Amino acid sequence: MRKLAIYAAGILLAAGLATSAHADLAPLEIEGATTLDADGVIELVTSTPSLVILDNRSQGDYDAGHIEGAVRLIDTDIASEADIVAHAAKDDPVLFYCNGLSCGRAANAVIKAVGYGYSDVYYYALGMEEWKERGLPLVSN
Template structure:
């Protein structure tokens, strides 16, 4: 009986390790594209410049709520990529010429790339993409809001 339990336990452990290893590999392979046609890619300083130059800029945090609770860029609006479509964008942006910038966790996060692509597909024309995202922002010591 104990041998059967120990065999079952080893198989479960093996399955769990295999799942974890697969997840870890999959997570490490996620990478945002270098460019998204129809957008202008900016770095942290470029985003700061946009915020000062274009007061009507809407900054969208494409991360899920759990990530946003770790902190976010002041003035950003939460719109996770999983909820981003033409209808939800229209709730945040006045018209197709409204300037908008997207960010997520960083280059290994595809959420802002997906959201920016949705905006392009919806016909928005002034789209900025902060590919370095929250990781770059924090790495440069810029302030964040935590609630």
Template sequence: MRYFACLLLLSLSWPALADKPLAPQQLPGATVVDAERAVLLIQTTPTLVVIDSRLGEEHDKGHIPGAVNLLDTDMTEAALSRIAPDRDTPLLFYCNGERCLRSSNAAAKAAAWGYRTVYWFRGGWQEWQQKELPVAR
């Protein structure tokens, strides 16, 4: 019985997930990267700041190692400058994946505020987990 109840619940929630808009393919002021490029940036750019734009609870359950949690709706210019005071600091933003707009919103804000090296990991947490990359908790 529980199985059928879960199946019914999933079938009712699936259309809601499908209705979520896709994140844009490109983002003015930011370089779009995939998981492999994100890993390379993390390994080769010591000054890179990785910003997890997801909810705090999501971050606590698992995140890219070293990522700082800053919810997109809480990201003000002052809040970002506390994390990265130098506008030349390279920033990498991510959220839950292609159906999450949090990191694209945050990366666009950073670019608009004059940060010169903004990376956006469009596939985000979903792609990170699919590739079975390291997770911090």
């Protein structure tokens, strides 16, 4: 009976850890923003010349390869509305991305932008993980 209890506790612990790890993923959708996949990003970039693309990753990740035209603005550097306004007006279409759902930086930046009143916000939730898997082009510094 004791072995069964230990086994059951181990299963519950493993399930709890799996749930915790999953809970740490960024949301796939954020209220006030439009979530796009890679095809949606390509369509948006080609059809929206005024689009501002904000890469929310570290300097090293950005330098290693980013979407053409993207400006680096890591989420932790967004302390106020002025930090985004330096790159995009509130009515500009703005696309945010990072390394994907396990990164969460783009989600943080999108939540801040929506909270500051940005109304044309796009969220590439799958980010560089999907972009690289698909072999899509990157610009390196």
